[in-house]
Amino acid sequence: MTTLGIIGAGHIGSQIARKAVQLGHEVVISNSRGPETLAGLVAELGPRARAATVQEAAEAADVAVVTIPFKNYRDVPPGPLAGKVVIDTNNYYWERDGHIPALDNGEATTSGLLQEHLPGSKVAKGFNHLPAADITGTGTPAGTANRRALATASDHADAAEVVTRLYDEFGFDTVNIGPLSESWRVERDRPAYGVRQNAAELTANLAKAQRLP
Template identity: 70%
Template sequence: MTTLGIIGAGHIGGQVARAAIANGYEVVIANSRGPETLADLVAELGPNARAATATDAAAAGDVVVVTVPFKAFDAVPVQPLAGKIVIDTNNYYWERDGHVAELDEGRNTVSGMLQQHLPESRVAKGFNHITARDITTDGRPAGTPGRRALATASDFADAAEFVTDLYDRFGFDTVNVGPLAESWRVERDQPAYSAGAQTRDELVANLAQAERAVTAA
């Protein structure tokens, strides 16, 4: 049984955990306040879930989801994630995170910065343009007309393939944007981010319409 580590137990982390448990994964989940604060969530998730520290969740997961506010990405433990696929759900909101010149000037991407922080991990973008509640309610069987699609991006083929498989298990089609350098196409304020539920064809079209704006700090 594959163990999914989840660092961040907010809205997205909790819903990914629920979907993962429903699809036969084990879950080890952490937040910034300590494992004891996750007792209710773990009780809801059942015997295949447990709470841990971020370091322990990173170590326990065969694959690890990082779903913390972007401003906290550099606190994600590095060594326990070495050699692992890491799914990054982060978005950059300068109002919350403070201005980051690399992003404001279009020189980097949110997931690219996490990849730099985790040089021995294989980072893939995932779950960043879907509202939390939709993760467990919008999924449909493969081949269903109008099935919703989600984007991923990675510099590593196996990481993108894992996200593609996970999306499919959760009930979503996948559009692979390409390397992390192209993941800005699905970041905040881009058509693919703001359009809500999209089919594969709609998502492809919205990704193609992306324009990289540069925002002065």
């Protein structure tokens, strides 16, 4: 059993929470508006879940999940996440986040910027390239023919392994892209983004990706 500290309770965060409690994990979930606004979600999730502040969720986490609008990534508290694996689900939407030149120019990745902000943590990309509803709706047991695959990337092998184990529990195979510097391959507007694919198809789509549109 793992305690997931989820920072962000939107579509992706709430779906990860639903699947995690179903699998027997504990969830501490937070958002920017305060734990009182999560009463309905926590009631739905049941006794394995509780609402908290962002700081409290980070402190409670064995593994943290950051799933917030990317423009707010600097609001994630580095201190309580030091030494922990942090799964980054974020995607850059300049229409929402404002233009970030390092991303526009292909000089950085969303996960790489989060890693810079959390130097004491081990950031891994995860759960960023599928519709939120598919997190609970499309997983299948290991060994299933044509099992859906998801990508991860990290500068830390043990962090990528945490995501791999969680993916398998959730019902997905894993394709490891490599370091965070390669995580752009699964970001928005690339061939692997938002489509259902098995491991071979995902590997092929990652290879097709171009750095800039």
